[in-house]
Amino acid sequence: MIPVAFDYQRASSVEGALEALAEHGDEAKLMAGGHSLLPMMKLRLAYPSVIVDIGRLEDLSYVRDAGDHLAIGALTRHRDVETASLIAEHAPLLATATANVGDPQVRHRGTIGGSIAHADAAADTPSALLAHGGSVVVRAAGGGERVVDATDLFTGFLESALEEGEMITEVRIPKATGMGWGFEKFNRRAQDWAIVGVSAQRANGSARVALVNMGPTPLRASEVENALAQGANATEAAEYAADGTAPSSDLNASVEYRKHLARVLVKRALMAAGF
Ligand SMILES: Cc1cc2nc3c(=O)[nH]c(=O)nc-3n(C[C@H](O)[C@H](O)[C@H](O)COP(=O)(O)OP(=O)(O)OC[C@H]3O[C@@H](n4cnc5c(N)ncnc54)[C@H](O)[C@@H]3O)c2cc1C
Incomplete structure (x- = not known):
C-alpha cells in the first residue's frame, strides 16, 4: 500500500x-x-x-567504553552493534541477539535506538536490553534529559515510556564480562522474526531472563528469575517460563505452542548461561 x-x-x-x-x-x-x-x-x-x-546523525553512531557500562549511540546500525569488538567483549548476548535481527540488509539500515523505541514484542534487541539490565538516555527540546531503565520502558503494544517530543539518544548496557548468557530464537526460516525467543544473562547465581513474542510487550520471565534466585536448576526454573505471559495465537503458533516453546527455549538458554 x-x-x-x-x-x-x-x-x-x-x-x-x-x-x-x-x-x-x-x-x-x-x-x-x-x-x-x-x-x-x-x-x-x-x-x-x-x-x-535522523538517519544521518553520525554523532549518534558510536560504541564507547564508559567504565562500568557500554554507551551505544541510538543511531548505531544493527550491523555495527553485531560486529563491535567492545560489544563482543562486554555484552556478547546483545551482539548475538543483534546478529539474529532479520537479514543483512535489515541490519545495515536498522538502528538499535529505532528497534528499542519501536517496542515490538517480537523484536530481538529489546529482549537483550532487558536481560542485560540496560537503560536508555532520552532527550527532549530545551535540554531535558532522563535515563529510563529497560524494565520501565515497554508499556504496551508498540508503546514505550517515551513521551511526546522525546528521543532516545543513547543505549547503556552494563558490562557483563565473565558471566554466562544464552540466546535462543525459534523461527521457521532463518532470518524470520522469532515465533518465540529468549535472552538470558547470569549474574552471581541469579539471572535476568527476557522473552520475545510472549505478550504485547517485550517482557521479563519474572517467575523463572525468582525460581533461580531460590536455587532451582535450569530444568526446574524453565517450567515457570510461561507464567505471567500472555502470548497471542497466529498463523505460526497457537498460545499453547508458544508456551511450550518458551519452556523449552528458556531451559536451553539457562543451560547455555551456565545454570
Ligand atoms: C524484513 C524485515 C525483517 C526484520 N526482522 C527483524 C527481526 O528478525 N528481529 C528484529 O528484532 N527486528 C526485525 N526487523 C526490524 C528492524 O530491526 C528495524 O530496523 C527496527 O525494528 C527499527 O529500527 P529502525 O532504525 O529501522 O527504526 P525506524 O523504522 O526508523 O523507527 C521505528 C520507530 O521508532 C521511532 N524511533 C526511531 N529512532 C528513534 C529514536 N532514536 N528515539 C525515539 N524514537 C525513535 C520511530 O519514530 C518509529 O516510531 C525487521 C525489519 C524488516 C523490514
Missing part, C-alpha cells in the same frame, strides 16, 4: 530533530533506519504528517 502524504524534514543535529518534534507534536515521527516505520506507514498503521529523518 502507499502511505498517506507527509512532509519530510532531514535533521542535521540532535537539537534540530528535537525542535522539529517539539514544533509538530504528535503529528511528527522520527525516522532512523525506517525499517519498522515505513512498513507501518504502508500498512497505514502509522500516518505521521511530518517525518523527521
Whole structure:
C-alpha cells in the first residue's frame, strides 16, 4: 500500500530533530533506519504528517567504553552493534541477539535506538536490553534529559515510556564480562522474526531472563528469575517460563505452542548461561 502524504524534514543535529518534534507534536515521527516505520506507514498503521529523518546523525553512531557500562549511540546500525569488538567483549548476548535481527540488509539500515523505541514484542534487541539490565538516555527540546531503565520502558503494544517530543539518544548496557548468557530464537526460516525467543544473562547465581513474542510487550520471565534466585536448576526454573505471559495465537503458533516453546527455549538458554 502507499502511505498517506507527509512532509519530510532531514535533521542535521540532535537539537534540530528535537525542535522539529517539539514544533509538530504528535503529528511528527522520527525516522532512523525506517525499517519498522515505513512498513507501518504502508500498512497505514502509522500516518505521521511530518517525518523527521535522523538517519544521518553520525554523532549518534558510536560504541564507547564508559567504565562500568557500554554507551551505544541510538543511531548505531544493527550491523555495527553485531560486529563491535567492545560489544563482543562486554555484552556478547546483545551482539548475538543483534546478529539474529532479520537479514543483512535489515541490519545495515536498522538502528538499535529505532528497534528499542519501536517496542515490538517480537523484536530481538529489546529482549537483550532487558536481560542485560540496560537503560536508555532520552532527550527532549530545551535540554531535558532522563535515563529510563529497560524494565520501565515497554508499556504496551508498540508503546514505550517515551513521551511526546522525546528521543532516545543513547543505549547503556552494563558490562557483563565473565558471566554466562544464552540466546535462543525459534523461527521457521532463518532470518524470520522469532515465533518465540529468549535472552538470558547470569549474574552471581541469579539471572535476568527476557522473552520475545510472549505478550504485547517485550517482557521479563519474572517467575523463572525468582525460581533461580531460590536455587532451582535450569530444568526446574524453565517450567515457570510461561507464567505471567500472555502470548497471542497466529498463523505460526497457537498460545499453547508458544508456551511450550518458551519452556523449552528458556531451559536451553539457562543451560547455555551456565545454570
Ligand atoms: C524484513 C524485515 C525483517 C526484520 N526482522 C527483524 C527481526 O528478525 N528481529 C528484529 O528484532 N527486528 C526485525 N526487523 C526490524 C528492524 O530491526 C528495524 O530496523 C527496527 O525494528 C527499527 O529500527 P529502525 O532504525 O529501522 O527504526 P525506524 O523504522 O526508523 O523507527 C521505528 C520507530 O521508532 C521511532 N524511533 C526511531 N529512532 C528513534 C529514536 N532514536 N528515539 C525515539 N524514537 C525513535 C520511530 O519514530 C518509529 O516510531 C525487521 C525489519 C524488516 C523490514
